[in-house]
Amino acid sequence: MAIDLSLLDADQLVAATAPRGPVCILAGAGTGKTRTITYRIANLVDQGMVAPTKVLAVTFTQRAAGEMRDRLRLLGIGGVQARTFHSAALRQVRYFWPQIAGDLPWRLLDNKFPLVARAANASGVDSGKDMVRDLLGEIEWAKSNVIGHADYAQRIAGIGRTPPTDPAKVAQVYQRYEELKTSPEGMLLDFDDLLLHVAAALENAPAVAEEFREQYQSFVVDEYQDVTPLQQRVLEGWLGTRDDLTVVGDANQTIYSFTGATPDYLLNFSRTYEHATVVKLQRDYRSTPEITNLANTVISKATGRAAGTRLQLEGMRDPGPEPTYNAYDDEPTEAREVAAAIRRLLDSGVPAREIAILYRINSQSAAFEAALADAGILYQVRGGEGFFQRGEVREAVLQLRRAASRTDLPDDPVTVARAAFAPLGLTPTEPEGAQARERWQSLNALVDLVEEIVRTREASNLQEVLVSLNRRAEAKQPPAVDGVTLASLHAAKGLEWDAVFLVGLVENTLPISHAIKAGDEEVEEERRLFYVGITRAREHLKLSWSLARQEGGNKNRSRSRFLDGLVPELEVEKSPQRLKRSRTCRVCGNPLDTPAEKSLGRHTDCEPDYNEELFAALKRWRLDVSRAAGQPAYLVFSDATLLAITEAVPTDAPSLLAIPGVGPVKVENYGEDVLAVVADFL
Structure with a gap:
């Protein structure tokens, strides 16, 4: 069947119809890169330039590989191999192993932790969980950079990397780990070993290289800005002297340098292949112009080599709401306000599955999990446990x-x-x-x-x-497909939602403190992470930060440097109590001094402007309901919501529904009881 290329824009068409040979597609966020490379593969096959079974497409995740296979199938193209680097290498090692190692048995090591722990213990290094995990990550980084244990200490000294412990000790643990994987009974191979063995076989076994290169003739590599030196070595082994290679990437989205990934191969592509076709995709079909303008502004301040190849996104969607910026006194308040804003989106018809809260570190999820639960909003934590x-x-x-x-x-x-x-x-x-x-x-x-x-x-x-x-x-509600997504910025890569809340945007969190200590290069990666977060949003984007960690805490946090020039100082940031804040009286608003006053919520000589007896009655009702349900009281109504009910004195369901923190589900579950309690005090 003929491929309908009319669905592509002008730049996508150039990329999809470029002749066989080296092609570099610089694709910005939301510019249709998957569509473009899918159509490129389909067009090559449709024009008879390559058989589908001769194409190997390499993606960053299994999910992306599955999506590519599905799209090709819809275009009538079957037989293309779409795999991750490790999946492709595993398949090849299984096939070629007898030619590489004869009858020596091997098996895949899918849990490296115990062996690294043994290696650490034998080397006299702390074998606690955290240290072992850091050592494991360091060994993975070294192997991704094709650095052996014998060269580790010397190589690391020249790049300014901070190892988890003394470099000589790391090298010793690394060596012992490799030794523990070999025994008379056979070999254990970790995922990096798969890549190393494939590269070595292609470089040193002509028969293996010839057979493989006969099988695959055309290669496509997605997310090329995130390949490691080891993956690049494998790719070069696959290619040999050929240049039938299409790569797709965006240096502005390089966020995995800590694993050994580097955008250098993407940035050097036109030098490596002087006759390469280079195409830029900059029309953003995902986000509104307001969001793409913000993304362009943020990344325009980037420094370093990648800045020279910056893509300028052009929002192709109809205009939408401007991104919003909010500063809050503290994290719990930020979380409650975000939950309230999500409730408004839900009430306006935005599906829960199309809303995400994104943060820099996993521990930030706690306050938002609690606030969503308090508001009765289902959620799921992605890329990490609750x-x-x-x-x-x-x-x-x-x-x-x-x-x-x-x-x-x-x-x-x-x-x-x-x-x-x-x-x-x-x-x-x-x-x-x-x-x-x-x-x-x-x-x-x-x-x-x-x-x-x-x-x-x-x-x-x-x-x-x-x-x-x-x-x-x-x-905590169990994860649900229809729930709001909570995810770290790294876990959000490759995903998109109608509405995105970027939260916790303060110094030492974004950029993270250790990046600030490490220097400009690491801070620039944090900027790119912020850029990735912004470009996950299609229509609604809300950015927020808090000045204190706890309610009543010192408001000594500063907004992220990445917000400089984007929004003027907000009122809450101008407060004369900016550096030191006490809890304030509900009546007069002045600070509370004594524990008794803080417990009461007002000065003892300030007459409350609400019915304290009604407030107490509502709290007693809430306690009875929560005990009967076997759940914490805050899941019924928070103190703030009960106080708002006390002040508003609602007399019917519509007036109750108008109170912040009270949604349709709460009215359905508790409305009659709440109104009955209020009626006793009218």
């Missing part, structure tokens, strides 16, 4: 349970929590190692949660805190 399912959080809760059984500890759950979490990695300052940092962030978030539970009088002792934590963990 907060209470994380290993370090489960371990910390276990330590709290052990502490609760003792009688010699102070009657202060927050102090006990900090002490209990210290052996688990809660140090006074954020540590250096990647795994240690992630653990520290989760433990810090859990301490904040304990402090919030105590401060809001949800619990007064450690046993009650544990009950509250357990209820919160159990009350």
Whole structure:
């Protein structure tokens, strides 16, 4: 069947119909790169330039490979191999192994952790979970950069990379790990070994290289800005002296340098292949012009080599709402306001599955999980476990349970929590190692949660805190396809939604603190990560940050440097209490000084402008309902929502529905009861 090329725009058409040979497609976010390379493959086949079974398309993820196969199938093209680098290498090693190693048995090592732990222990290196994970990541990075254990210490000294421990010790662990994979019974191969063996076979075994190159004649590589030196070596082995290669990428979206990925091969393509066809795709069909303009502004400030090949996105959709910027006093307030904004989107008809909250680090999800649960909004955490399912959080809760059984500890759950979490990695300052940092962030978030539970009088002792934590963990709605997505910016790569909330945009989070310490190159990668987050949004984009971590905390955070020049200083950032904030009186708005006043929520001599008896009655009703349902009280209504009900004194369902924090589901579940309680005080 003839391929209908009329569906492509002018630039996509040039890329799709370019003759066989080297083609470089510089494709910006939302510009239809998958459509373009799919049509390129289909056109090559349709024109008789290559048989479909002779094409190997390499993608970054299995999901992308599946999508490419599906699209080719719809175009009537079957037989094209679409795989990730590792999947293709695994298939090739299985086929060629007898020619490479004879009858030596081997099997795939899918869990490297135990062997790295043994290697660390044998080398006299800390074999705790965090260190082992960091060592494992460092070994993977070294292998991706084609650096052996013998050269590791010397090579790392010249590039300014910070290893998890002494470079000589890392090299020793690396060496022992490789030795542990070999035994008289056979070999264990990790995923990087698959690539190494394929490259070596193609370079050193002419018969293997000839057979493979006869099988595959045309190659397509997606996300070419994220290939590693090892993957490039494999690609060159596949090609041999040929140049029938199409690559697709965007240097502005290079966000995996920590794994060894580099955009150099993409940026050097026209030098490597002087007769290459180079096409830029800059028409953005995903996002509104307002969003593409913001993306262009952000990336226009980039520095470094990639800046010279910057793509200027052109929004092709109809105009939409301008991106919004909001600063909040603290993280819980930011989370509640984001949940309220999501409720408004849901009520306006935006499906939950088309809404995402994106953040820099996984520990940031905790506040938003709680706020969404409080608002009765289903959600799913992508690219990571829910907060209470994380290993370090489960371990910390276990330590709290052990502490609760003792009688010699102070009657202060927050102090006990900090002490209990210290052996688990809660140090006074954020540590250096990647795994240690992630653990520290989760433990810090859990301490904040304990402090919030105590401060809001949800619990007064450690046993009650544990009950509250357990209820919160159990009350989390399970992941649902129709739920709002929570994801880190890295996990969001390659995805898109109608509405995106970019949250927690503060210095030392975006850019992350260790990138700031490392220097300009790492900070520029953080800028690209911000750019990727912006370009995930189709129509609604809301950016926010908070000035303090906790309610009532010091407002000493600064907005991300990447927001400089985008939005003027907001009112909340101009507050004279910017650096030090106390809880304020609900009546007069002035700071509260004594614990009794903070507990009451007002000065003792300030007459409340709401019915305190009604407020107390609503709280008693909420407690009864939550106990009967076996769930925490905040899942019924938050204190803030109950106070709003008290102040508004609703008399019917429409007036109740108009109150912030009260949605249709809440009205359906609790409306009659709430109105009955209010009626007693009219």
